[in-house]
Amino acid sequence: MLQSLQKIGQLNPVLLLNGGPERKTIVAGFRRLWALRGMGERCALARLLPKQQYSIADAFRLALWDNLSHRQFKPLEIARALSILRGICGIPLDVLVRDYLHLFGLAEHKNILHTYLELDRMDGGLRSCFGDGRLTLASIERLAEMRPEDQFAFAALMNEIRLSASLQREVLDLVLELAELEENGINALLNSPEIIFIQKDAGLSPFQKGQKIHEVLFRQRNPRLSRARRQFEDGKSKLALPGSIRVVPDPFFETPRLRIEFEASSAGSIRELAEALHQASAGPALDALFELK
């Protein structure tokens, strides 16, 4: 913009709401005025909007259209804009859905509007997590249903960790269900010593912390399944099989069936693997794999 102003000057006037000789409010053109000031200009082309004819709501709509004409809005800006259109300008929800959502490149659906309006009301920490891509819109939708103090606790957690989109969904499921189950609330759950310890562990990357916290929550929500998985992994390691042999249980241990997988590129390597399996089958560790407690 600075280069454009230096080469060809100001093409479009800034918009000012004229409240009298001493009271003029910038409606659109902040960046232009800032750049002109930086160039040492003392005058700028402006269009004065009589305050008697333009309400604050009218002024906001003008500013919105002016911005939409030359740039894309970020999600948090969309949330703010929709919130102002609803709250200050008093535009009905159905009109916002029909006439405004598409301007921001959003699908015309009341749920989308609801999510963005909730986003604007959310804890600042969560808004910034969403703004820099650490939380998905789907996560925001679910977090919107939480109490403010729970949102704050989740934002504090997300400042320390990173979760993929699918893990976000799982962690949120676990958090909501555990809070219901244990009746302690989300805040207490996320501030448990084990979770805090992982958050503060300087030896872990944010993604590793996310993974570990997911593991803790999963174990808490599914204690018997987690115990069975540990028991199975322990038993498997006692078989001392070569890494090229995979021992896979039935999903969720619904039956005691095991699948043994390996690949070999020669008769010799098949003999070696068969021998390893033969040796493993001789000890009690194999029987233990079928005795799920």
Place this chain on the structure above:
Amino acid sequence: MTLFHPELVLVQRDSLQDELTREIFDRLHGIPVKTVEDINAPIPEQNTDSHGAATRRLILTRFRGSFMKKCPGSGADICCNYFVINFALNCHLECSYCVLQSYLDNPALIIFTNVQDLMNEVREKLIAEPYKFFRIGTGEMADSLATDDITGYSRRLVPFFAALPNGILELKTKSNQIANLRDLKHGGHTVVSWSLNSRPICRSEEAKSVSLEERVAAARKCQEWGYKIGFHFDPLIYYPGWEVDYKEAVKLALGSVDPEAVAWVSLGALRFTPHLREMVRRRFPKSRIPYGEFVPGHHGKLRYFRPIREEMYSRMRAWIQEAAPGVLVYYCMENRTVWERSSPSVPRDTFDLSDRLDSRVRPD
């Protein structure tokens, strides 16, 4: 128990010809009746809690399809080989875990009035396979007896089955609506069964049904009238302290009746689809049952992690055998692994289990 008192009866014009319709009108004297041509046309309140609306509306209509079907028994390696006839759809008792709330989208309780068609179909099917024995229940899509004071269905079905040489009727209920069963000529061809649960679960999750004690008292009365009795501990629900409560329930039920007259006891651990689980969370926010340790199983249905089911079945089985040695216990919708790990006697297959159940009720 909350009795069914509809605020409005919608009757399809075709149903007006049926005797059952007229009888129901007599019993619901004073309740507004509206005749409609098409029962599927939208009716008010359809967008509200449609399952909840079953407590307020009654639809009388004729069923045009096949009344008698094989029970799906989905996911079971060893199935009980049961048949169901649907004389009604929906239930006003609104148990929190009930599958009907996710299965049916009827904003009313529906009663099929062409009972003669139902009986003709059953008779034809049983005559067509004279060497096969049929166990047929009416409790899949509705409670068999909870609306019997209004429909009087049992007064038609029980004598009808008494005359069928190769079939028995199972009436499955959580109610104590047994008045119609007294003095009926059942000929040993009707089993009256109660779905039972622990006292806390009866109170919290089956709140509109009668108490455990009332169900057991009704069972004892039916036994006095010569009926064979069945008990279904289904769904078994796992919660801290379940052992004490379920042991008491088993002791109460099987200690109150003559074990000789108990046809069978079935066990089935809670299972539901993810959709149903969400519905329970939404419709019954105080219910704790959606928060069990579930894993996805056959067709994506959620069930307790297998060792939990095995533990529940093993212990229930032991308490049942202690209270009533020799009573036949079977599992509903379970896989072979669970049978093998929690039962001393495993049926070879569906036919074997079916034979064992038939032998409990087949007239000599």
